[in-house]
Structure formats: structure tokens, C-alpha cells
Amino acid sequence: MPAVHIPTTQYVERRRQLMAQLPADSVVLIPAAKELTRSADTEFMFRQDSYFYYLTGFNEPDALLVLKPDAEQAVTLFCREKDKLAEVWQGRRLGVEAAVDTLQVDAAFTLAEVDEQLRELVNGTSQLWYPDGLYADWDEYVQNLIKTLRQGPKRGWQAPSMRRDVRGLLDEMRLYKDQHELAIMEQAATLSANAHCRAMEKAYPGIHEYQLEAEIHHEFARNGARFPAYNSIVGGGANACILHYTENQDAIADGDLVLIDAGCELAGYAADITRTFPVNGTFSDEQAALYQIVLEAQYAALAEVKPGSNFHQANQAAVAVVTQGLLSLGILQGELDDLIANDAHKPFLMHGIGHWLGLDVHDVGDYQRTDGKQLRAFKAGMVLTIEPGIYIDDSHDVDPKWHNIGIRIEDNVVITDNGHQLLTGDVPKDIDAIEQLMASAKGA
Template identity: 55%
Template sequence: MPVCIDKAEFKARREHLLSLIGPNSVAIIPAASEVTRSRDTDYAFRQDSDFYYLTGFNEPDAVLVLSTHSETPSTLFCLNKDKLAEIWHGRRIGFEKAKKDYLFDQTCALSELTEQLLNLVNGQQILFYAQGTYPSFDDKVWSLLGTLRSNRTLKAPTTIKDISALIHEMRLFKSPAEVNIMRKACEISAQGHIRAMQFATPGATEYQLEAELHHHYAMHGARHPAYGTIVGGGDNANILHYTDNCDALNDGDLVLIDSGCELQGYAADITRTFPVNGQFSEPQAQLYNIVLAAQEAAFTEVKPGGSLAKANKLAMTVLTQGLIDLGILQGELHELLASQACKAFYMHGLGHWLGLDVHDVGDYKQDEKERSFEPGMVLTIEPGLYISLDAKAPEQYQGIGIRIEDNLLVTEQGYENLTQSVPKSISEIETLMSLKAN
């Protein structure tokens, strides 16, 4: 049974946003447009996350208008039905069907946007709009305001506010329906990683592992990855956003895979690092266990009242001590922590919010203080160590890059690891890889 979000939930989100923008206000939220890939071909359409969060409507160039001073609080403008266009480019919902199926108060053909926007914005005191997100749509909004200001019988808003902050605070807390979709996305992604682990063998290529992942995603209803899949063998793992995925996998190397599917707009984001030949060498195992211990330490802070900053402090303590123990860093632990010496080998942050965007929206600080975790938040925890071939480190550790990443839902009691089904202890990985995929 496919998981989905009921249209009533999207309607409730619009109503909640209306309550936040206050009286005598209007908000304009445009959808994404199609993007040209080359000449007369387009990239696969991906809806704007804020627009999708409020509508569930997945067609390009639509516009949502919310008004607190109107008999029709929510209005959708969308492409009208067009038999010839639909023969070439696919079926459209059309504004008449959209009103009923998506529970809008009013729907109009996109061709009516300019005229109707004048009526909807005229007389409102505050305009909420995310200027700069879509420059081409900015021009329409500035033209609209110019018309309102130049006509003595019309009245333009006196204040413009960014709508993004309000929507992003809403998006930070996932509903039970959103969690169900993310749980499914994480499980599909987890099984894809397991498949890639079992496929890996010396002489295979990075792009073949990428293909195994993407095939598994698509076969389970997630047609697209949530971001560019990273498959980095050997020293390629030390390139944090490596996506060339073109090299052969060498016997004796580790391979780092950072990949997750997108399901109904929601992202999963998993990283695992494992030996191409199925067996960790001693130096690889030493570094790997440091990263794993750092992640486990950070997990203890993922609970109501905890914070990403506190979790990162725990992780960095484990990473720094581990690097001291291996002779990669020299000095006293407290001094090395104060100077953040481990950042030479751990360059990125510990994690990020996860949701409709892989690096999802939501503030990390409130009133200049680190934000505490609350139930309903979903985030990644992903410590790593990256020791390139030219790093100042003992030779046996050079060319090794390791990251371990899981997706955690903050609960009332602590957290739920949505990606725990992917093996990550050395014994679990080696056992899995000894069982070749059918």
C-alpha cells in the first residue's frame, strides 16, 4: 500500500500559514518551471519544495496566492487543459479539476494571473513573497506593484516580507504522514546500499555501483535519487562531493557511497564506507572504528533538549582522541580540541536537517543560541575522516576516506534511526559482503 499525504493535510498547512501572516496580508508562492537540459530537452521536472509543501500540486509554472482579506483565502493559478499540448507533453490537471481534487477555495487558468493578481493584492497592507528565488517571477511581482502604485484607484502593499522563514519553520517539524514517507524512502535507500555492498568486487566500477543503487530505487517507486550519488573508491573518497563515479574499484581499497532516493518529494541520505574486497585491512579498521564510535557518541545527544552543536562536540572529542592514538595528531587532547585540529581530517559539519530537500530548511540557531532538538525534527548524523594521499599522516592511513551517515527522527524518548537496517559495524559489513547478491 503506497504511503501518501492526504490533500486535507496540504489544506491545513495553507490555513496555518494564513494564520501566521496576519490580517490584511497576501502571500504569493510560485511553483518551479521546467529547466532546459540541452537544446530542446528538459531536465526531469522537480517541483519547488515550498510550493509542494503547501499544495501537493506537481505541475510547473503554477502560482499559489493566500489572502487573509478575501472570500477565497487560497487561489491556485495553473495551466489550463489543452488537448494538443497534452498530446505532446502529457496530461494536465486543469484548474477546474484542481479546485476539487486539491481543496483550493478558488482556481484560475494561468493566463488570468496578471489580471487576477491585481485584484488579490490591491488594498492589502503586507505582501509576503520570497524575492530572489525565481528572478523571472520577481519581474512579474515588481511589475504588479508598479501598476498598483501608479494607479490612483488602486493601493499597493506598504510592506514586503519574506515568506520563506514562516514556511521553513513549518517544514522543520514533520507530520506523521511525512515521517511515514521518509521512513519508506530510507528503507528503499537502505536496501539499495545493501545491494551495492553485495555487488562490489575488485574490477567493478564506481558507476556500476551507482547503477545498482538507482535501479533499486526506481524498481521500488523512487524514480530519482535525492541528490547526485557519490561513489568514491580509494582516494576519491577524500573528495567530499565526488560525483564523477568513473573509476575502477581496486582490490584493497575502501569505497564510500553517499546516496539516497527521493520518494514523493522527500529525501533519504545515507553514507556507508566498506572494503571493495569485503575485508577491512587493519589500518582501515582502525580509522573506521573511530568514525563509528564518533557517530555513536553523537547519537546520545539526539533527543529533546539536545543540539547539533553538542553532538558535534562529542563526535570531535572521539575523532581527536582516535587520531592521537594512531599518531596522526600529536599533542594534548584539550589543546587539540581547542584548536579544532581534527578539522584537517574532518572538514564538514556533523549533520543537517532532512526532508523535502536533502539539506532541508530550518534555522539551526534561535536568538543567537544553538537550537535544541524537538520531536518531529529529522536530521543526519555523519562524522568522517579523510586522509588524502598527500596528507601529513603515517603512510598506512593515506588514501583512506571514511564517512558513516544515518537519518534520525527526534522522538519524545530520544530518536528513531530510520536507516539502521544498513550494516555498519565491521563484522556486519564483512558478513554481508561474503553473501553475494543473487
């Protein structure tokens, strides 16, 4: 798998694009993420804040990016200082001297200098742009900074009169992926697709959910994506009907379907794939009948994934197929139009058709148009998931032969000028193709 990399010039360009949208006398503060305690003196693996990473590509905790478009020193970074002892124990640090060249910022200071320097940078500006409510300690810090500036008119200090949320502008930028992001997401998708193939190949009746999870994570890690983008869902039988099941503890019985919703994080970007397959390699008649409905619903939704369409149209296409399918199997009764009008599918398909995908698995970007009245239209460069499902557990009042079947089929697509490009096509989803892959793995 070739190395993936976003050139520093691209981060410079993103910062330029953000600053170009700001009114005069603005200042922007974007904090990095902090390390989080997992237990006692151990930490969770560090994950950078997506906004900070989008604008810097800098992967250390305890940092702050300040943008001040009107100033000569327009881009300032505060970061951890070099510290031999700390670096021997905890890891290398970039440090302020290297930061200026490496990250192509105008100036860099240590966090110890933040009080004095930031007061200077914010003083006299009229609008402070900041992700309010994201980090409690920074919220308090910003609050106190403004308070301090308000108390110093005799020293010539002037606090910004307006605080605005910078996320609106950044979300809109992040919604459209550039060529570098698309290249990374293509790799993340391919790598995740291969992991799903591996799980199909390694499955057998009696295997534990966590063992299939391990096959998935093994394939991620050995290809350079050390971590999943979210907690992997591996649910056999009834567990597949729990949408965000992550206990992954049970043995999967012969004859059960297994649903795996898992994607890697590569260079910060998420893939998000779901496949459902029979643990013994062969779909039962009931499983195949329901699976085929979900598959056709997904194809119907994907046909609506093109410029000018939207999530609502894709969802309606899938819902029509699911409702028709459940009606034809006798799971729903009535007139098709009435059933569709009354959302009769909802007890069997309780989630939406998909979501934006990017640095976050449920990525940022408004689903409404800016006027709030309509769903926004798909445009080239957006990346999203399409993931219809059908879930029937033993609480559904239907013929018990349908019980404990949970199916979801999820792919990642990028909107192109003429339609869409499927990023996750390397893992099969047609019934024959899945059974063939599993049979040939057994034979080998």
C-alpha cells in the same frame, strides 16, 4: 512497498496554519517551479518547488498559489489550462476545473488570467509575502505588479506597503514533520538502506564506481523512487576523500575502500545515507582502525540526539572521539585537551556533524535559535542526519599507510519525545556485519 500519500486535507491544514500566522491585510504568493532546459529542446526531469509542493501537493510547472486569509476566496491557484494538443505531446494537465476539487482550493484560474486576477487579489493589501530572489521572472513580475498598482490611485488601486519573505514562516513549519511526512521518510530511508545493502552485495575489486551507482539507482527505481534526492557519490580509494565527488568514473582497486553517499527521493522527500566498505569485502588493519573511530564517533554523536540537545553537542561528542582516536593511532600528536581546543581534527574532518532533512536534502530551518545567540534545541518531529567522517589523502603529512582512506558513516534520525528513532538502521555499519553481508553475498 506500500503506496505513500499525503491526504489533501493535510495541505489544506498547512495553508490554514500559515494563514493563521499572518498579520491582517496580508497576501501570499508561492510560485511553482519551471521546467529547465538541459540541452537544446530537452529538459531536466521536472522537480516541483518545495514550498509550493508543501502547500499544494501539486506537481505541475507554471503555477502560482495565492493566499489571502482575510478574503472569502482565501486560496487561489493559477495553473496551466487544459490543452488537447499540448497534452498529447507533453503530458496530462489537471486544468482549472478539476483543480478546485482535487486540490481543495477556493478558486482556480489559468495563467493567462494572472495579470487581471492577481492585480485584484493584491490590490489593497498591506503586506505582500513572497519568496524573494527564488525565481527571477516572478521577481520581475511582482516588481511590475507593485509598480502598476502604485500608478493607479485614481482607479482606486493601492499597492502593499511592505514586502516580506514568507520563507521564514514556512521553514519553521517544514522543520517539524507531521505523521504523513514521517511515514514517507521512513519508507525513503528503508528503501535507500536496501540500496546500500545491494551495493555492498554487488561489489568486487575492479568494479567501476558508476556500476555501483547503477545498483543503487536500480534499487531506488524498482521500489517506486525513480530518482535520487541528490547526485549520488560513489568514490573508491582517493576519490572517497573528495567530499562531493560525483564523477563516479573510476574502477575501484582491490584493497580500496569505497564511500557511497546516496539517498532516494520518495514523494518529494529525501533520504541521505553514507556507508563506507572495502570493495573486496575485508577491511585492512589501517582501514578498520580508522573506520572504528568514525563508527564510535557516530555512536557518541547519536547519544546526543534527543530533545533539548543540539547539533553543537552532537558535534562535540563526535570530535572528542575522532581526536582521541587519531591521537591513539599517532596521526595526531600532543595533549588531547589542547588538540580538541585547537580543532586539530579539522584537516581530517572538515565538515559539520549533520543537517536537517526533508523535502530538501539539506532541508530548511534555522540552525540558530530565533534570538540568534544559541543553537536551537532538538525537539520531537525534527529529522536530521548524523554523519561524522575521517578523510586522509596523500597530501596529509602522515605515515603513507593511512593515505587515500576516506570514511563517512551517515544515518537519518527523527527526534522523538524521549530520544530519537533511527530511520536507516536496515543497512549495516559495524565492521563484522558489513564483512558478513559481503561474504554471504559472495557465497550465494
